Amino acid sequence: MLLLNLNTIRTAQERFEQVYPPEQFEQDEDFTVAAPVTLAFDIFKDKKQFRLVGRVRTTLELPCGRCLEPFAMDVDAQFDLRYQPHAENTGEGEREIEEDDLTTAFYERDEIDLGHLMGEQFYLSLPMKPLCSDACHGLCPVCGTNLNRGTCECKRDWEDPRLKPLKALQDQDHKGH
Numbered sequence: 001m002l003l004l005n006l007n008t009i010r011t012a013q014e015r016f017e018q019v020y021p022p023e024q025f026e027q028d029e030d031f032t033v034a035a036p037v038t039l040a041f042d043i044f045k046d047k048k049q050f051r052l053v054g055r056v057r058t059t060l061e062l063p064c065g066r067c068l069e070p071f072a073m074d075v076d077a078q079f080d081l082r083y084q085p086h087a088e089n090t091g092e093g094e095r096e097i098e099e100d101d102l103t104t105a106f107y108e109r110d111e112i113d114l115g116h117l118m119g120e121q122f123y124l125s126l127p128m129k130p131l132c133s134d135a136c137h138g139l140c141p142v143c144g145t146n147l148n149r150g151t152c153e154c155k156r157d158w159e160d161p162r163l164k165p166l167k168a169l170q171d172q173d174h175k176g177h
């Protein structure tokens with residue numbers, strides 16, 4: 001856990017910069033942190049409220065959605081996040097409304113979990129369909145060969161689907177004889 005102790009923030013605005021080795025990040029099923037992570041932000045303090053404005057940069061490694069090979073993706077995510085102390089004495093109803101407010105997060109015990117902050121930014125950076133390259137040929141659906149690296153002898157269905165009925169007729173014809 002990478003925690004920022006808010007008691008160390010004594011002025012209205014402070015600068016925070018830190019580089020974390022990739023080993024400090026837990027293995028995630030969707031990606032691996034593959035390079036040192038640079039976290040830099042300004043922190044604005046207003047009584048018990050904190051606003052963090054900055055960016056996090058690194059390289060993630062994630063599997064290609066087509067060929068499943070891991071590939072590297074640079075991340076440079078900017079954020080502007082507000083934190084306020086977790087309200088402990090409000091009624092349940094009130095708290096629910098507050099938690100729905102996505103621009104505001106809560107901190108507890110005078111600490112902000114920077115590991116969580118960075119993890120969230122990584123997730124927001126992930127593409128909907130991660131591809132090692134737009135031209136990725138993917139895997140052969142029959143034998144699993146990575147078609148970026150080699151070819152296989154499998155008969156794959158590359159034909160124009162509009163020609164399929166015709167082909168079916170031909171096949172039938174062959175069987176008939």
Ligand SMILES: [Zn+2]
Nearest residue numbers: 064067132136
């Ligand atoms: Zn690929």
Ligand SMILES: [Zn+2]
Nearest residue numbers: 140143152154
């Ligand atoms: Zn194949």
